[in-house]
Amino acid sequence: MPRHARKKSSTRTYHIVIKGADRQLLFEEQKDYLKYLDILRYYKEKFHFQIYAYCLMSNHVHLLIQHSAEFTLESIFRPINTTYAGWFNHKYQRTGFLQDGRYHSEPVENVSYLLTVIRYIHYNPTKAGLEKAPGSSYPWSSFYEYQNGVTDLTDTEDILGLFDSPNHFFESHIDVHSDDCIDIHKIKIRLPDDVAQSIIEENCNCNTVTDFQKLSLSDRNKYLVLLHQKGLSIRQLNRLTGTPRGIVQRTIINT
Numbered sequence: 001m002p003r004h005a006r007k008k009s010s011t012r013t014y015h016i017v018i019k020g021a022d023r024q025l026l027f028e029e030q031k032d033y034l035k036y037l038d039i040l041r042y043y044k045e046k047f048h049f050q051i052y053a054y055c056l057m058s059n060h061v062h063l064l065i066q067h068s069a070e071f072t073l074e075s076i077f078r079p080i081n082t083t084y085a086g087w088f089n090h091k092y093q094r095t096g097f098l099q100d101g102r103y104h105s106e107p108v109e110n111v112s113y114l115l116t117v118i119r120y121i122h123y124n125p126t127k128a129g130l131e132k133a134p135g136s137s138y139p140w141s142s143f144y145e146y147q148n149g150v151t152d153l154t155d156t157e158d159i160l161g162l163f164d165s166p167n168h169f170f171e172s173h174i175d176v177h178s179d180d181c182i183d184i185h186k187i188k189i190r191l192p193d194d195v196a197q198s199i200i201e202e203n204c205n206c207n208t209v210t211d212f213q214k215l216s217l218s219d220r221n222k223y224l225v226l227l228h229q230k231g232l233s234i235r236q237l238n239r240l241t242g243t244p245r246g247i248v249q250r251t252i253i254n255t
Contacts, residue, residue, distance in 0.1 A: 050155045
């Protein structure tokens with residue numbers, strides 16, 4: 001099944017979300033966060049994009065970027081994701097996918113929504129209970145750069161120039177719980193079939209459709225539920241396990 005085309009931004013500005021596969025951690029210690037930021041710096045210079053806000057949470061990343069006409073989002077994030085995943089897997093001696101499918105992107109078309117997304121991104125640690133207010137204690141957010149005048153990664157001047165004074169920027173972050181942006185918990189990303197097949201092999205020890213069909217009825221039902229919880233769609237379960245779609249649906253609903 002072909003992937004749905006991404007919505008394009010006329011301003012080439014996007015809110016990007018990258019999730020850990022199966023909600024696993026993308027960052028386990030301070031060095032991991034620092035490595036990811038180093039990778040962002042490298043590719044930002046290489047691909048000439050701007051970063052207006054970021055927040056690195058333990059199992060997902062928020063970025064607000066504006067890319068140039070010269071490079072596409074895909075050409076930017078493919079090497080970013082691949083480079084970090086390769087480094088992370090080597091460090092922790094693991095194999096398999098680190099990120100959950102493709103990154104999620106939302107177009108940002110005007111200044112009003114741009115500022116809404118910035119506030120939303122900076123408020124992530126507060127909503128997660130990691131700090132009392134943006135900038136109070138959580139270090140892996142661009143709010144720190146706005147707060148301390150550091151500009152080695154975030155293009156803070158472009159955003160601060162939209163306000164009468166820096167104080168007005170910080171005042172805009174007070175009581176923003178009502179900001180409505182893409183929610184990490186509501187994102188449903190369809191797994192590519194090669195990723196789905198790998199999940200089947202890892203969890204069920206089945207390399208082919210025939211292997212899955214040889215399972216006992218109880219094991220088959222147990223694995224169908226497990227695989228659906230790990231992100232495989234009903235159609236993928238139908239195609240990749242050889243189980244009729246109706247049986248897949250009934251098994252998932254009734255379990």
